[in-house]
Amino acid sequence: MTETNNIQPAxxxxxxQTVAPPTLGIQDILNATSLIKVAxxxxxxxxxxxxxxxxxxxxxxxxxxxxxxxxxxxxxxxKSAAEAEQTAEVPVAKKxxxxxxxx
Numbered sequence: 001m002t003e004t005n006n007i008q009p010a011x012x013x014x015x016x017q018t019v020a021p022p023t024l025g026i027q028d029i030l031n032a033t034s035l036i037k038v039a040x041x042x043x044x045x046x047x048x049x050x051x052x053x054x055x056x057x058x059x060x061x062x063x064x065x066x067x068x069x070x071x072x073x074x075x076x077x078x079k080s081a082a083e084a085e086q087t088a089e090v091p092v093a094k095k096x097x098x099x100x101x102x103x
Contacts, residue, residue: 032061033058036061037058040054
């Protein structure tokens with residue numbers, strides 16, 4: 001008896017699925033800065049030559065994370081102020097409509 005296998009070529013599942021790009025969040029950057037800081041404080045994780053290269057990276061990561069956090073706070077405050085302004089304007093508009101309807 002001869003067996004025939006009907007093997008279908010598998011579709012490339014990677015093209016069928018959308019591949020999400022890797023993400024890097026602000027928390028990841030904060031964790032990296034903490035990791036570098038702890039390693040530097042312990043003293044044996046890096047050589048003196050490596051610290052020369054690592055310190056500027058640490059400083060840039062820290063500056064970037066502070067910048068992003070400050071932006072998030074500013075956006076949150078602006079959004080809260082805009083929402084407060086909108087809710088303050090609504091009662092005025094309602095008062096004007098009631099005055100017009102009474103006439």
